Amino acid sequence: MEPIKIEDNEVKKAIQSGHPYIQVDAKRYLLMEVEEVNDYAAYVVTDPDEEERLRAALDKTNPILTEDEINKMLGIDS
Numbered sequence: 001m002e003p004i005k006i007e008d009n010e011v012k013k014a015i016q017s018g019h020p021y022i023q024v025d026a027k028r029y030l031l032m033e034v035e036e037v038n039d040y041a042a043y044v045v046t047d048p049d050e051e052e053r054l055r056a057a058l059d060k061t062n063p064i065l066t067e068d069e070i071n072k073m074l075g076i077d078s
Contacts, residue, residue, distance in 0.1 A: 020053060030057060044075040 006012055014022055021028045032050070045051040051074065058070050
């Protein structure tokens with residue numbers, strides 16, 4: 001996975017605003033800060049507040065996922 005380097009100051013301000021997502025046209029993108037991306041592209045949640053917001057977002061947009069599937073996506077062992 002290749003990172004995209006953002007140079008535009010207005011875009012940087014939007015990303016660093018503290019809002020949980022940005023919207024481009026009709027699409028919304030969830031913003032998450034990561035320290036490291038592994039070869040499997042799995043993201044490990046370590047902040048309890050972030051985990052709670054991420055679970056709420058997953059539950060809202062993916063109601064068909066089971067708790068185990070959500071845990072797997074979050075890298076949490078059941």
